[in-house]
Amino acid sequence: MPNFAAVDPDFESRIRASFGAQQVMQTLGARLVHIRPGEVRIELPFSPALGQQHGFLHAGVLGIIVDSACGYAAYTLMPADSEVLSVEYKINFLSPARGRLFGAIGRVVKPGRTLTVCAGEAWAHADAEPKLVAAMQATMICVPKSQPAGPAIDSGG
Amino acid sequence: MPNFAAVDPDFESRIRASFGAQQVMQTLGARLVHIRPGEVRIELPFSPALGQQHGFLHAGVLGIIVDSACGYAAYTLMPADSEVLSVEYKINFLSPARGRLFGAIGRVVKPGRTLTVCAGEAWAHADAEPKLVAAMQATMICVPKSQPAGPAIDSGG
Amino acid sequence: MPNFAAVDPDFESRIRASFGAQQVMQTLGARLVHIRPGEVRIELPFSPALGQQHGFLHAGVLGIIVDSACGYAAYTLMPADSEVLSVEYKINFLSPARGRLFGAIGRVVKPGRTLTVCAGEAWAHADAEPKLVAAMQATMICVPKSQPAGPAIDSGG
């Protein structure tokens, strides 16, 4: 990964505040464990409340945490008075999400003034060594803080 | 949408049983509201527990319910002794997910013996008319019920 | 599809000029056959020069023409002094691209000031009725004509 520099020295506290305000992260039990310019790691302990029909973690829950890791990775490089929104993401599920803990890593592939492209991964931690269970490619958009509803995406129609 | 025929006459009860076994759907509060061959609709009432930092529904939650609607849409056309797994999906977020109720619709675009391609949509219901808030394109795989862990995706390594 | 209105009354001639300037379209033999607000159709006669190892049309060639149809569909709704660029696309290949003529249709799903989301399809025309061979979901960006290199995507680094 290239070495990125953050333009906002307070990027970490900005991201921790945003993450803390996402009620769904507490509902799922997700934790923000690592932040550096261009890279964010989120962890999620397994809970039966998040299971699919075979009792493993529901694949869509991986989608949420990897998307969040990608969004916050992009957000590390954005200016202080901005918001980050997911434009779109694509995720491949590689193996059943079996484990007691899941790690989601988001990394910036290409930062931009408006759009930032990220790569994400989800790893399952069981007893053996971690296993890659999902891969994501995502596009994030930077919007001014005064327009949190995202006029760039929404035509207002 | 083409008119699809189900090979398994009991597809609806099979899908209701699978949905009922997905603990995460109860955690989110999602309901299976409509099933017909090649099309499934899931609804999710808004809850602050599912919110992002501005109090709207977290976009990733839309990913879960649209993915599920697509997966079950594909599953309507699969044989009785099969399981459905998400190979991958791509989702675009079109407008902020503001509303009191969200509807996710999955439709089969192209069924296949092994792979089925689906299109999904999420609609937000507020006071005015419903608004399209997300669009998905997804690939589902049919695996024998005896191999629920998905050997076709997982090399077993 | 919703009924879209073009803000630039000369959208059709603007698009025909842009298409005509794309040398690769002449190399492939593609033709712009239909333009209306929010929808564009491109056709491509089969040529052995575009074949894959079994002599059918190479799937990637479908990617080019469906991406172009989506980009120009988005461009119909953009202002006169703008350029359109592909941010990203995702394409599923549904059936072998066997035929003597291929039709690519791009439709706007959600227009926006900056980003426009489109859905695309490719149809193969052989002797029988047309067959859907590919489905695309794409994100397009509108950039001012004075910045054709796309500063929104490119950080200039």
Add this chain to the structure above:
Amino acid sequence: MPNFAAVDPDFESRIRASFGAQQVMQTLGARLVHIRPGEVRIELPFSPALGQQHGFLHAGVLGIIVDSACGYAAYTLMPADSEVLSVEYKINFLSPARGRLFGAIGRVVKPGRTLTVCAGEAWAHADAEPKLVAAMQATMICVPKSQPAGPAIDSGG
């Protein structure tokens, strides 16, 4: 990247033969320059015949060569009597495709008996150091050589 082992010792000649049979690669002027288990590199010299409206390489042409690099990367790990087909891919365009030579690299992320997931990149070579211009995430399928038309994808309907 993990270290992959090929099950077919003749994977390189098998891939060179398949690439040689793809007429479109000769039409574009693409060359297969590097093959090892799980990784393939294709190069394409710029030609005005492949240009878009600003004279740079058309983005869709990048899609073809990165898709091919991913497909052949997957094919290195497949058995001798198999064929590889693209199920789907998603590509982000990161910077204008300006250069005299383009390199496409496909790498296996997760091999599987039926499906293989790959990551692809396109690099532009101008006068300065190479620049990453596109990133892909792709799903490939392995089909028996006797069924080259891909029954797994095509329901035959």
